Amino acid sequence: MATVKRPRSTSTELKRTKKTDPVTAAGKLRENLSNGNLEEAIRLRAYLLWEQEGGIHGQDVNYWLRAESELAPHNVR
Numbered sequence: 001m002a003t004v005k006r007p008r009s010t011s012t013e014l015k016r017t018k019k020t021d022p023v024t025a026a027g028k029l030r031e032n033l034s035n036g037n038l039e040e041a042i043r044l045r046a047y048l049l050w051e052q053e054g055g056i057h058g059q060d061v062n063y064w065l066r067a068e069s070e071l072a073p074h075n076v077r
Contacts, residue, residue, distance in 0.1 A: 019051055033071070042067045 025048055032041035045067035050056070 020048060022048075038071065041071055045071060 025044060029041050029044055032038070032044065042064065046060070046063040049063045049066055050059070
C-alpha cells in the first residue's frame with residue numbers, strides 16, 4: 001500500500017491564516033486602557049504589530065517596546 005505524502009505549507013498559505021479583527025482589537029485596547037490594565041494593552045498591541053508585519057519571530061522585545069512607547073501616554077495618572 002502506497003503512502004500519500006501531504007504537501008508542506010508554503011509561506012503564502014501561512015499568511016492566509018485569519019488575522020485579528022481590527023475593530024475587535026481596538027475595542028479591547030480601549031477597554032484595557034480604561035480599566036488601567038496597561039500591560040495587557042501593551043501585549044495586545046505588540047501582537048498586532050507582529051501580525052501586521054508578517055509574524056516575524058525573534059523580534060518580541062522590539063514589538064513590546066514599540067507597543068509600550070505607543071501606549072505610554074495613556075499611563076499618565
